[in-house]
Amino acid sequence: DIVVTQSPDSLAVSLGERATINCKSSQSVLYNSNNKNYLAWYQQKPGQPPKLLIYWASTRESGVPDRFSGSGSGTDFTLTISSLQAEDVAVYYCQQFYSTPIFTFGPGTKVDIK
């Protein structure tokens, strides 16, 4: 089974500064057949369902602000918030889909304002 880990567990960033979250998969999530990394990022605020931000490791979901970006390939991935806004305070999860059709979520990273 693919195991997904995230780091750090939490971070506090000043408004307008960059926030970086890492996600690591125990096996590559790159499909050679279509060159897609099946790694997604979600944002979850209290009392709400997760909201999809990024899929295929770097494709931004429609309507997601461009301060959110995803990068990485294979087993190591990063979510970057280029200029943290107050409304970005949330828990962020990565999720893999390589072991079709099984999904695995990471443990989450809590982002707060410093």
Place this chain on the structure above:
Amino acid sequence: QLQLQESGPGLVKPSETLSLTCTVSGGSISIDNHYWGWIRQPPGKGPEWIGSIYYSGTPYYNPSLKSRVTISIATSKNQFSLKLTSMTAADTAVYYCARRGAAAGGLSIGAFDIWGQGTMVTVSS
């Protein structure tokens, strides 16, 4: 726009079976390339995928829950359902239904793009 809504009991006794239904509105459940799934999230923890189903009826389950889970779909009602047997306190969680998205051309995005608001299920006598 497409919306999903979970319904079912908020309290289940230990050893009993949980039955939840997800009603899809604003669009058809019988749409090519989209799977429908159940995900749960225990209090203070990350989400856990339970299983998914296609409109043609083939379900896929999390191996850790497979012996206790049944997911079915009723296309005429635009609904899909979850049954989880032998409930214990460890099954206490918010249960979400969600759609696995697809890009133009039908390629799976491998992620859940539309979610219901979730329903809290507590297992207690």
